[in-house]
Amino acid sequence: MLSPSDRESSSSSPGVLSLGTSCREDAEPEGEEKICAVCSDRATGYHFHVMTCEGCKGFFRRSISKGVRFTCPFTRNCTITKAKRRQCQACRLQKCLAVGMRKDMIMSEEALQMRRLLRKQKKQEPVGEPGELTEEQERLIDTLIQAHKRHFDSSFSQFAHCRPPVRLYIHNLSPQSPQEPGVPPVLQGLPHPEAGSPPGSLKSLPEDLLPDAFSMLPHFADLSTVLIQQVIKFAKEIPAFRSLPIDDQISLLKGATLEICQIQFNTVFNEETNVWECGQHCYTIQDGALAGFQQIYLEPLLKFHISLRKLRLHEAEYVLLEAIVLFSPDHPGITQRGTVDQLQEKVAVTLKNYIDQRHPLPEGRLLYAKLLLLLTELRTLKVENTRQILHIQDLTFMTPLLSEIIS
Incomplete structure (x- = not known):
């Protein structure tokens, strides 16, 4: 219906029904840099219940939606940083879960499409009376x-x-039973x-x-x-x-x-x-x-x-x-x-x-x-x-x- 590249964002447009993909929980002080809880990259907001960057948000959604099972080639205790986050998907996913990212907040593709349509219609609404x-x-x-x-x-x-x-x-x-009144x-x-x-x-x-x-x-x-x-x-x-x-x-x-x-x-x-x-x-x-x-x-x-x-x-x-x-x-x-x-x-x-x-x-x-x-x-x-x-x-x-x- 709409472009599948549209991603879950950290906040919804005013008046749009929130569908729980991600939410902004605590207001951050103006000017303070937000840090991704998974890889320490610059975060863009709360995604799936945790302050994360766009990369970890997308990685978590894709991994859970597709049901991928990753295997760590090392000791299952890899350090996840901005530079190393792609080296071990298994440990990266495990850290996403460890810091509190929630599977139940991931929307189906159909629900995502409907929310994108809602947002597009919201942007087209005139200000004031309809x-x-x-x-x-x-x-x-x-x-x-x-x-x-x-x-x-x-x-x-x-x-x-x-x-x-x-x-x-x-x-x-029995088929021969008399008709029931009413x-x-x-x-x-x-x-x-x-x-x-x-x-x-x-x-x-x-x-x-x-x-x-x-x-x-x-x-x-x-x-x-x-x-x-x-x-x-x-x-x-x-x-x-x-x-x-x-x-x-x-x-x-x-x-x-x-x-x-x-x-x-x-x-x-x-x-x-x-x-x-x-x-x-x-x-x-x-x-x-x-x-x-x-x-x-x-x-x-x-x-x-x-x-x-x-x-x-x-x-x-x-x-x-x-x-x-x-x-x-x-x-x-x-x-x-x-x-x-x-x-x-x-x-x-x-x-x-x-x-x-x-x-x-x-x-x-x-x-x-x-x-x-x-x-x-x-x-x-x-x-x-x-x-x-x-x-x-x-x-x-x-x-x-x-x-x-x-x-």
Whole structure:
């Protein structure tokens, strides 16, 4: 998204959400030279909890992030100075840890990218009251909303053409059991939550009631295909997307479609019941378990939808989020990364300006930052989702389009 050469700095710009990579703890007297606690070079500030130079800061981050295991060729007690710090990486890393540099303050690459975007947007903010949206930004929002309305079926009528949902459990209720009063037909046979369990929680399943791991897989494969088709049509309505080479369009869609589907799906999520209300169809997180997905993916997925829905986003904010995800230059196979990066930043600036206009303080103070952090969670969820789909044993239920997207 932004230049990977941007480094963790010792202090954040005012108003930018601190993500804990490094922090300035005690004010240093003016004019006093700061010394790196690791190599005694000139320090630039507190990094990972310790006053260090840029060299040791970068060395520590790279060593921990990449999980490198160093071996000392000498006596494991090398002297680390500015001149000798590159002679033994093992002892240098050991001294970083000994002086108190903290592994838990190292951010993931996705979180770093989001923070860089926050900083760049902060620098572009005008002083004083936020300005009006430009005509170009208004047109962008209108284009995205119209594309969304034309190609997102809020009634989910196409779900009727999917293979029917089958909710089977070991030791479950008999298929001939009478319909439970007050429960939608699509939820018949689902176990009732235990007292104190949140609706739709995986933990509400009784211990003696185990899901058939693939009973919902055919239905989920079909409805995922419907959602993917809608996302493709949505993207093709965006002039900037159509202007890209066809190979880049394919790469962007393969990289972003599953994330966009989740953002669109959030518009019908009821955070009070933890149910996705799709017209005549209703789905809970338990249905994901019935399709073969594991708890390590389903629980963070539910948390993501609850968090995003509670922000009470406007339609414009949802479609701008979808466009930010779509125009990600980080996806493999992109040939015009610079162009895609510029498109993404244009959308991000529009989202920030829209929030400033429509969510006055204090409501909108951290909304933009929260959305960017949720997008990093969404990226992680997509990776885990794809991993689990590829490890489901019976992939004969997968449709060609879904297989192409996750390949």
